[in-house]
Amino acid sequence: MNPDLLKKLERLSAAGIELVPFDAISNHYVLARDGCVSLVEKRQRDFGKVGAPGIMTEKGFACLVWREELGFFVAKGFEQQATAEQIVSLRKFSADLNQALHQ
Numbered sequence: 001m002n003p004d005l006l007k008k009l010e011r012l013s014a015a016g017i018e019l020v021p022f023d024a025i026s027n028h029y030v031l032a033r034d035g036c037v038s039l040v041e042k043r044q045r046d047f048g049k050v051g052a053p054g055i056m057t058e059k060g061f062a063c064l065v066w067r068e069e070l071g072f073f074v075a076k077g078f079e080q081q082a083t084a085e086q087i088v089s090l091r092k093f094s095a096d097l098n099q100a101l102h103q
Helices: 003-014 084-102
Strands: 018-020 028-033 036-043 046-050 054-057 060-067 070-075 078-081
Touching (some): 046 084
Antiparallel strands (some): 060 070
């Protein structure tokens, strides 16, 4: 394993972000913490672009969508108003994920 990738994995672990095994998606990693998830592009021996954060639901991935001043988690066949705590958690997760992978 290359040293740069090892440092990224250590920063992810220190931030409490887990790599979730998900065989159904072959070209992205699924990274998660406290109910928040993000898909991250797989690159040869590295991580690529980080996708928008969201939550996993029984209907699959739900992203945060804003309607006026209210946030909603939306997926095909699923919609749930986001709480203030969920929004704070999602933003912190996204910031920590990006910092861990692109520091």
